Amino acid sequence: MSDMTGQAGGNSTTRFWLVVTSVIILVQVVSQYLMGRLWICECGYVKLFEAGVNxxxxxQHLFDWYTPSHIIHGFLFYGLGWLVMRKQPITAKLSLAALIEAAWEILENSPMVIDRYRTATMAIGYTGDSILNSxxxxxxxIAGFFFAARVPLWLTVVIALGFEVLTAFVIRDNLTLNVLMLVWPIEAVKTWQGAL
Known part of the structure; x- marks a missing residue:
């Protein structure tokens, strides 16, 4: 599934799609600012990694235990781009991935989804992301996207499964459980997660 074999479409096409991706990211940041999200943690400082879950x-900080989920997003969005945009350059596929991720980041930080996280998942005190964290x-x-573009599919799958198992073990949550509990909450899973 590797997609890093040259610059299909030339430099102008590559630049165009990189500008599109940059605009998408800018829209994400500005949208969250207009939604009242804080730039950094309310605590007033920035940490490299926040180990606490609840x-x-x-x-609120640079990285946390949900970072692997976003890397997996990159794996999945690269796969989607590979399926539906086979003849397009990788930078076009990146724009699609950035559009989906930005839409999720904006939706995830809306009052409706923040409330859903608080009531249906283990994220009882969740208040949304800082703009920095988002x-x-x-x-x-993006790192996950380019990783998936460069390595064999089997390695991407193994790493995704490893991330899911690791985060399930450490914090009793992962991308699969997060989606499940948002869409179809299961009380037994919520109880298990809350016992951490």
Whole structure:
């Protein structure tokens, strides 16, 4: 599934799609600012990694235990681009991935979804992402996207499964459980997650 074999369409096409991706990221940041999101943690400082899950610092700093989920987003969005945009350059596929990730980041930080997280998932005190954290989620997705573009499919799948198992073990949550609990909450899973 590798897609890193030259610059299909030339430099002008590559530049065009990189500008589109940059505009998408800018729209994500500006939207969150207009929604009243804080630039950084309310605590007033920035940490490299926030290890706590149900803590005020979760989703506020550079990286946290949900970063692997955003890397997996990159794997999945690369796969989607590969399926539906086969003849397009990788930068066009990146724009599609950035559009989906930005839409999710904006939706995830809407009052409706924040409330859903609080009531249906283990994220009882969730208040949404800082703009910094949301931006780093985009960076993690992009890293996952380019990783998936460069390595064999089997390795991407193994790493995605490894991330899911690791985060399930450490924080009793991962991308699969997060989606499940948002869409179809299961009380037994919520109880298990809350026992951490």
């Amino acid at each position: 803590t005020p610092g979760n989703s 931006g780093m989620d985009m960076v993690a997705m």
